[in-house]
Amino acid sequence: MMRIDDFTLENWLNPACDSEKNKYYLGGSCVLPMTVEELFDLTGESMENFFEELKHMNLGYPRFEGTPRTRKALSKLYKNVEPDEVILCHGGTGANATVCYALIESTDNIISIMPNYQQFYSIPRSIGAELREVDLKIKDGYKLDLSEVRAAADKNTKAILFTNPNNPTGSVLSLEEMRELVEIAKSVDAWIICDEMYRGLDEEYMPSFADLYDKAIVTASSSKIYSMAGTRVGWIICHDAETRKRLFNWRSYDSICGGIFDEWIFAIALDHVDKIFERSRKIVNANKAVIDKWIEKNPYLHQYADAHGTTYLVHYDLDVPAEKFCDDLLDQKGVLVCHGDCFYIPHTFRITLSHAHELEEGLRRIDEYIDELVAQGKAIKN
Structure with missing residues (x-):
């Protein structure tokens, strides 16, 4: 019988998304989903014609x-x-x-x-x-x-x-x-x-x-x-x-x-598609500016790539395994980011540049969590 590895990312992230503790979802990779109404407003297509066609x-x-x-x-x-x-x-x-x-x-x-x-x-x-x-x-x-x-x-x-x-x-x-x-x-x-x-x-x-x-x-x-x-x-x-x-x-x-x-x-x-891309770029660029400033101010966080996607991989200088870091962040602060062990890169987490509910409050809570870890002596000296 063919055996395949556990799908680490999907098997960890999807249940975490459904958790009642997930109050600030910063772990996704899709640009903020549209409603059907928003799609038709954005494209200028007729929703009435759409529903008429749908009937048949x-x-x-x-x-x-x-x-x-x-x-x-x-x-x-x-x-x-x-x-x-x-x-x-x-x-x-x-x-x-x-x-x-x-x-x-x-x-x-x-x-x-x-x-x-x-x-x-x-x-x-x-x-x-x-x-x-x-x-x-x-x-x-x-x-x-x-x-x-x-x-x-x-x-x-x-x-x-x-x-x-x-x-x-x-x-x-x-x-x-x-x-x-x-x-x-x-x-x-x-x-x-x-x-x-x-x-x-x-x-x-x-x-x-x-x-x-x-x-x-x-x-x-x-x-x-x-x-x-x-x-x-x-x-x-x-x-x-x-x-x-x-x-x-x-x-x-x-x-x-x-x-x-x-x-x-x-x-x-x-x-x-040009209107879809314009919307996505606006959302991602706005969130990227916020997250760039946040990382710049936190001495324990680093982001190395010139990112052209919808996520950052953030490195942290704390002596805590990635999965535990993200599990505890969710449990204690209600913030969901995706742990870097999903990608075999220790001491990292993936954070969204796109689908972010109450982004700045979520980032504030991550700072609070990191401060508590530093107070426990978890900081790694470089």
């Missing part, structure tokens, strides 16, 4: 390959993608799982750039593939040493898997770094598999690996910067027709197709 919606299976309107709109998020190169899935996790199970075999080795989303190392390991980890350099701003990737790659390397912007740090590869990584992959005929869930928060166009490499497969979803996690629309971009057949085949075993309502309402957002 056929609730049978949608098209297997996905709603044409949605696939066309998604293809426009990239420079070199056609609608038939878009595969719709059930959420971003569905997209990532489909790619891993369809492509990776036990005889392969894969390179996982850490920190990473757990699907991109635990699923390959459960299949029996050899896992080769390359760590981002913390004090360099969570930058990638491409020479380490080159040294890890060989003729049996099936794929290089990572997130860009990175989850949880928000660091990004420059276009030059992306091109160099493509050359490394080409040299061993490996796939680049990139989770781009947080792509799109920059004012200027953020390059995608789908723009740069025929053997790139990228995934994304409606969850993070689109503020519509409940619609459960994920997608895979794949240029190679034969590989798309394999991906569709695996998805048939998993979910068959997407949800007709989900794809339909998400297409409305995509038709006005």
